[in-house]
Amino acid sequence: MSSKIKISIIIGTRPELIKISSLLRRLSMSNNFEFQFIDTGQHYDYEMDKIFCEELKLPPPIFLDLGSSTPAHQVGRAMILVEKQLQPFNPDVALVVGDTNSTLSGTLTAIKMNIPVAHLEAGLRSFDRTMPEEMNRIVVDHVSRWLFAPTQQAIDNLVAEGIEKDKITFTYDIHVDVLNDHFSLAKENSKILRELNLDKFVLITCHRQSNTDSPENLANIVDALIELAKNFTIVFPVHPRTDKKLKEFNLYEKLVSKSNIKLIKPVGFFDFLNLMGHAACVITDSGGVQKETLILKVPCVTIRENTEWIETIAAGANVLAGTDKSKIVAEVMRMAQPDFHQFMQMVRNPYGNGETSQIILNRLSSDLHQK
Numbered sequence: 001m002s003s004k005i006k007i008s009i010i011i012g013t014r015p016e017l018i019k020i021s022s023l024l025r026r027l028s029m030s031n032n033f034e035f036q037f038i039d040t041g042q043h044y045d046y047e048m049d050k051i052f053c054e055e056l057k058l059p060p061p062i063f064l065d066l067g068s069s070t071p072a073h074q075v076g077r078a079m080i081l082v083e084k085q086l087q088p089f090n091p092d093v094a095l096v097v098g099d100t101n102s103t104l105s106g107t108l109t110a111i112k113m114n115i116p117v118a119h120l121e122a123g124l125r126s127f128d129r130t131m132p133e134e135m136n137r138i139v140v141d142h143v144s145r146w147l148f149a150p151t152q153q154a155i156d157n158l159v160a161e162g163i164e165k166d167k168i169t170f171t172y173d174i175h176v177d178v179l180n181d182h183f184s185l186a187k188e189n190s191k192i193l194r195e196l197n198l199d200k201f202v203l204i205t206c207h208r209q210s211n212t213d214s215p216e217n218l219a220n221i222v223d224a225l226i227e228l229a230k231n232f233t234i235v236f237p238v239h240p241r242t243d244k245k246l247k248e249f250n251l252y253e254k255l256v257s258k259s260n261i262k263l264i265k266p267v268g269f270f271d272f273l274n275l276m277g278h279a280a281c282v283i284t285d286s287g288g289v290q291k292e293t294l295i296l297k298v299p300c301v302t303i304r305e306n307t308e309w310i311e312t313i314a315a316g317a318n319v320l321a322g323t324d325k326s327k328i329v330a331e332v333m334r335m336a337q338p339d340f341h342q343f344m345q346m347v348r349n350p351y352g353n354g355e356t357s358q359i360i361l362n363r364l365s366s367d368l369h370q371k
């Protein structure tokens with residue numbers, strides 16, 4: 001193939017927009033590729049979608065306005081919408097990211113059209129098949145032509161499932177590229193610490209189905225925050241799913257009534273980076289945030305029973321507290337201490353130096369130009 005390689009990038013949610021930003025930047029500068037950028041619109045609120053296109057200066061996506069629905073309806077409709085875009089562009093490769101319903105829809109659509117799929121963030125496993133994301137990852141990995149694996153553990157997982165080694169490329173993690181590209185911009189542009197008048201604070205994000213859709217688990221998390229608010233300001237940018245469930249389970253008022261708990265809308269990436277970078281400790285069930293905190297040398301308490309990002313646990317930078325109120329409180333109290341922050345300075349980053357986008361483009365160039 002002597003002409004440019006045609007690549008369709010299909011994403012749909014906040015973390016995918018963030019993860020793809022560095023790759024898109026390098027694609028825009030490359031002479032080897034012509035690209036199409038499709039956003040299904042699984043996330044659609046301004047602060048879950050467009051704010052990232054603006055801040056991260058993404059090329060304008062083809063926005064498909066998918067919206068929220070049941071999983072089957074969401075995946076089915078996304079496939080129909082994505083197919084309409086892939087047909088006229090006729091790409092050589094479709095690239096998907098992570099483990100969302102948009103990742104699955106993009107993958108299934110492409111393989112039905114005989115377009116080979118490249119999966120960025122392949123091989124991650126929590127070994128918890130009750131997670132919708134785990135099923136998405138397994139399906140996507142097993143039908144993809146290129147598996148871009150961020151860690152040795154991810155490679156081991158793929159090989160253990162019988163995936164051919166020549167399909168797998170070790171890439172390190174794309175979040176390092178993204179932080180390298182944006183951290184100093186975030187420091188210059190974000191005013192959130194001043195706006196919220198923050199000094200010593202704990203930052204929390206929560207959106208995982210197992211936490212939000214269980215009244216008991218969500219109540220435990222809320223109780224832990226109320227306890228921690230005796231010692232810290234709590235900053236809680238609330239994911240729309242969580243906002244809905246906190247209100248449905250009558251937990252929202254409990255949090256709002258505490259002056260030391262700041263419930264805010266989800267924030268842009270620059271504000272979020274600045275919040276993470278200055279937090280005494282971060283509580284999260286997010287995949288991306290577990291890695292970003294390690295890279296920024298900030299302690300993390302994960303409100304899940306398992307994690308795909310086991311390197312963060314092995315490094316001592318992250319602990320699994322589940323939704324046990326006492327455990328969450330005890331771990332935050334321990335990890336927010338100055339001596340723990342000193343320990344964090346010595347934690348080694350296992351996710352590379354920011355070469356992931358280039359490794360991916362090199363592999364695709366080399367394989368597709370040989371065709």
Ligand code: UD1
Nearest residue numbers: 013014042043044045048068099100101102132133240241
């Ligand atoms: C999705 C992904 C999850 C990812 C997360 C990132 C799946 C199965 N899950 O979860 O892996 O970690 O995104 O944030 O794909 N909503 C709004 N506005 C929006 C988006 C969502 O109000 O812009 C509300 C709707 O009520 C919707 C609910 O949030 O029903 C859940 O949204 P959905 O995209 O289905 O799943 P997430 O929980 O966001």
Ligand code: UDP
Nearest residue numbers: 014015018237266267268269272286287288
């Ligand atoms: N993030 C953000 N604003 C917020 C919360 C998170 O910009 O209010 C960023 C965060 O830095 C990370 C990504 O969103 O890069 C994580 O997204 P999310 O937790 O929704 O998804 P997950 O990583 O769990 O799939």
